Amino acid sequence: MISATPSLRAAAEKDQNGEALGMADIADRLELQAQACGSMGLAFTAALIQAALSDYRKDGAIRDLLDSYPHYPRPGLNLAAALHYLALEGEPTLSKHYPSVGGEGDGLAAWRSEHFGPRSRSG
Numbered sequence: 001m002i003s004a005t006p007s008l009r010a011a012a013e014k015d016q017n018g019e020a021l022g023m024a025d026i027a028d029r030l031e032l033q034a035q036a037c038g039s040m041g042l043a044f045t046a047a048l049i050q051a052a053l054s055d056y057r058k059d060g061a062i063r064d065l066l067d068s069y070p071h072y073p074r075p076g077l078n079l080a081a082a083l084h085y086l087a088l089e090g091e092p093t094l095s096k097h098y099p100s101v102g103g104e105g106d107g108l109a110a111w112r113s114e115h116f117g118p119r120s121r122s123g
Contacts, residue, residue, distance in 0.1 A: 026066050026075055027056055033076035044099065047107030048083070049076035055111075083114065 030053040038046035053076070056063050066075045087098035087110075097103040097110035 026070065027053060029074065030056060030066075030076045033074055044105050044107040044110075045077075045080050048080050048111050051108050051111035052076060052079055083110065 030049055034046050034049040034053060037043075037049060052062055052066075055061075056066060062079075066072075066079070069075065069078075072078050083094060084098060084100065087094040087101050087103070090101075093113040094110055095101045095103055097106050097113065099105040103110075
């Protein structure tokens, strides 16, 4: 069994409490999820979520998507799962990066292939 560090475990327990979750910023949750994945040896997913966090903080297109679902306790893991599903379905720009379908295993490249990066906002 893989055990998270005490600080990660404490934060995860707080995430499971609906009221505490509402207090957590999406960027903070993304950062926590990237750290947790990294600490468990999930380098691909950690890199993917870290890239999403970076673009989120830069006001990338992903910000609108994630801000639309503030009640999701684990937005990074939800996002990673959705992109993995697309790779499993044969989406070519993702499949070449996902190791589960024979890709090279570069989480950052997988993120970049989805074009959620920085963009200017109007208004």
